[in-house]
Amino acid sequence: MTRRKLNMGKNNVYMKHWLSDKDRFADLINGSLYQGRQVFTAENMSVEDGEQGLVLRKTDGKEIAVQRYRDIMMKADDGTRIVVLACENQDEIHYAMPVREMLYDALSYVDQVNALRKNHRGKKDMKGWAEFLSGMKKMDLLSPVLNIVFYYGEDEWDGNLDLHGLLGLDRIDYRMLKKYVPNYRINLIDPKKLENLECFQTDLQIIFGMLKYRKNKEGMKNYVQNNRTFFAQVNQDTYNAVRAMLGSGQHLKTVNAKEGGTVNMCKALEDLYQDGVEEGIEKGLEKGIETGIIV
Structure with missing residues (x-):
């Protein structure tokens, strides 16, 4: 393993430990996304397991395991709202980041659906084929996932910030598809570019x-x-x-x-x-x- 890769791994551990502090993590999101408004507080946060996985069955019967690890994952629950908060630390530009983060978020939602399915099966309260097929009831709701990418690399981020950019849907021959292809945008936080530092309280x-x-x-x-x-x-x-x-x-x-x-x-x-x-x-x-x- 090269010295560069070793340093990247070590730096990621350092950043994970530092930003895993609940007060600091809440401040990072409040200050960078909400201009300092106290949307999330440390008192209402709990640390979640960053490991996420999914087993897919191919048409030939073989199973494929998809497993990913979030750097930081917490759940905010203030009694009226539950939000899953996640963070990826990057010291290098990742040109496929919109796809990577979209997969992470999809796995989070899959985990929530599986939890609902398990709960309903335990209660044996599912009625009708649609509920059995879905693993959830019509009135069940999932918790939104708010994901940020904390980029602290030296070079200026020059990658696409959304899926449409990565697909090149602004090209003349592809514009007709833009309306119908769902987009996904990453929340990139580059601390070097933050101007209103008074929005942060830690x-x-x-x-x-x-x-x-x-x-x-x-x-x-x-x-x-x-x-x-x-x-x-x-x-x-x-x-x-x-x-x-x-x-x-x-x-x-x-x-x-x-x-x-x-x-x-x-x-x-x-x-x-x-x-x-x-x-x-x-x-x-x-x-x-x-x-x-x-x-």
């Missing part, structure tokens, strides 16, 4: 603000100094997530906090900045020797 606000300087060490240094109170004591999950989101623009060193302790990110960034200064001086000396300026 540490997402200050962390997302920092990402604007991911390729500017001097700007990063000043931003952290201006927010020193926060960055002087971040927890391990936050530090690891910041390392993942900064990417190659800022190579923060691995720092392990003592159990229950915090990481001084100000110190880590100062060390990074100093390493850059020393590296620049060293390269300058080498260049000077090569050109004969320094003997």
